[in-house]
Amino acid sequence: AVVSTQSTGSLESGIVSRANTLLTGYYKQSWELASAPYSISPACSAGFMELQQSLRQASDLLSPDLFVGLWSNIASAMILSLESRVLYNSRFNKFGAAQLKLDLASFCSVFYDYCSSGHFAKLNTKLRVLTESRETLRLWSKESNRLESLLEEAELRLEVGEASKIIALRTDIE
Secondary structure (H helix, E strand, C coil), X not given: CCCCHHHHHHHHHHHHHHHHHHCHHHHHCCECCCCCCCCCCHHHHHHHHHHHHHHHHHHHHCCHHHHHHHHHHHHHHHHHHHHHHCHHHCCECHXXXXXXXXXXHHHHHHHHHHCCCHHHHHHHHHHHHHCCCHHHXXXXXXXXXXXXXXXXXXXXXXXXXXXXXXXXCECCCC
């Protein structure tokens, strides 16, 4: 059994590395889809299944406290990877944005019980902005001087610069 935090560090990096390798196709896929999503993306599924299996194996090796710490660190690392490799490195139409939201909701459900909601609150806010209707996003992009108050009205806790950056990722807004 693994009993030290040093050992969990190498276990953590191995799990994250394997999951990222399996998610390479997902990170590079087109997000301008022809229709609305109906299930988790196949490109996403393999990486998530590997991640779940690795975590099950790790739970057999670690004390509960070490396992919860490992789980939380992996969640943080994977969210950072998904944000940097997909969210901020892609362009989306409304269907692609909906697919990403569906996939990440599935991903977050794997980790939610073991991590603070802080890991996910900001990600969910970003996805909510990304999946807003074209009309809402057009209004927000035209009313940049009012964006802060518009975000507040929608109860979205996100800085104006961050929201503007996310709005700019949508390709179907004139």
